[in-house]
Amino acid sequence: MSFLQHDVPLSWYLLLSAILFSLGVVGFLVKRNLITVFMSIELMLNAVNLSFVTFAYQWHEVRGQIFVFFVMMVAAAEAAVGLAIIIAVFRARSTLAVDRIDLMKL
Amino acid sequence: MHLILFFLFAGFCLAGAINLLLQTHPINSALSLIVVMTSLAVLYLLLGAEFLAIAQIIVYSGAVMVLFTFVVMLLNAGREERTLGSRAASRIGFPAVVALFAILATILLHVQGLGAAHLGEGLSNAPGQSNLELLSQVLFHELLLPFEVTSVLILIAILGAVALAHVEGSKIPESERVAQK
Numbered sequence: 290m291s292f293l294q295h296d297v298p299l300s301w302y303l304l305l306s307a308i309l310f311s312l313g314v315v316g317f318l319v320k321r322n323l324i325t326v327f328m329s330i331e332l333m334l335n336a337v338n339l340s341f342v343t344f345a346y347q348w349h350e351v352r353g354q355i356f357v358f359f360v361m362m363v364a365a366a367e368a369a370v371g372l373a374i375i376i377a378v379f380r381a382r383s384t385l386a387v388d389r390i391d392l393m394k395l
Numbered sequence: 396m397h398l399i400l401f402f403l404f405a406g407f408c409l410a411g412a413i414n415l416l417l418q419t420h421p422i423n424s425a426l427s428l429i430v431v432m433t434s435l436a437v438l439y440l441l442l443g444a445e446f447l448a449i450a451q452i453i454v455y456s457g458a459v460m461v462l463f464t465f466v467v468m469l470l471n472a473g474r475e476e477r478t479l480g481s482r483a484a485s486r487i488g489f490p491a492v493v494a495l496f497a498i499l500a501t502i503l504l505h506v507q508g509l510g511a512a513h514l515g516e517g518l519s520n521a522p523g524q525s526n527l528e529l530l531s532q533v534l535f536h537e538l539l540l541p542f543e544v545t546s547v548l549i550l551i552a553i554l555g556a557v558a559l560a561h562v563e564g565s566k567i568p569e570s571e572r573v574a575q576k
Contacts (some may be wrong), residue, residue: 295398296397298510299510300503301405303503303506304503305405309409310499312409312412314488314492324421324472325415328424328425328428331428332428338447339439342438342442343442346442346444346512347510351526351530351533354446354530355530355534357444357447358447358450361454365454365552367552369552369556370556373558373560376470
């Protein structure tokens with residue numbers, strides 16, 4: 290069972306992080322619902338967190354993990370404020386479609 | 396073992412992320428995002444970040460996603476509609492995203508001296524010192540002030556959220572308000 294003993298190259302973790310980030314960007318561009326667009330941003334934040342943890346593992350540097358901790362804190366605060374803004378927008382426009390929320394468009 | 400766990404949970408991650416894009420209903424997207432975040436927690440565990448794995452489950456899959464699903468249900472968000480804007484975005488956006496991914500992958504794969512991950516290796520060079528011990532030493536000694544500042548940030552965020560979501564002159568009739576108590 291030598292297959293079980295194999296280690297995982299850290300570049301695979303970085304590749305996974307790049308794929309997740311790109312999928313988040315796709316979601317941000319393609320999705321037309323305000324809440325789903327916001328979820329895509331969370332996906333991008335998570336992808337970056339994964340590469341932080343990978344680099345922290347590689348260089349035995351605990352500060353990478355602490356950075357992820359602070360990113361989580363800020364993301365939680367951002368989610369609370371962002372969802373409150375979404376509720377306020379929905380109350381004013383009664384829609385969540387990003388194409389209909391175009392008051393600031395020239 | 397590490398390889399199998401990595402492939403399993405990386406697969407869950409990718410499946411969840413792709414499902415998030417394909418679903419048209421926000422609640423399905425939210426549930427697949429929970430899958431992504433929980434599998435990421437397992438990947439953190441594989442990389443020796445026990446504290447972050449638990450924090451990921453509690454903060455992200457717990458608090459943040461409950462907030463998301465709660466808002467989806469509160470606003471009764473329906474199926475999203477396809478519009479002209481999304482077609483233009485996908486026509487320009489997809490090649491740009493493929494280019495972005497190519498750049499990211501090239502840069503990340505050219506990082507020199509990357510090793511391999513195996514289970515049970517800690518961050519600390521000192522024997523017998525756990526990752527959690529190391530992390531708490533740095534977090535609560537050197538970075539105590541930024542740690543406390545984030546608690547103030549969270550407090551401000553709570554106040555901001557309440558101020559934003561609060562309605563001027565609540566529309567609930569007096570009789571219902573009594574009934575709610």
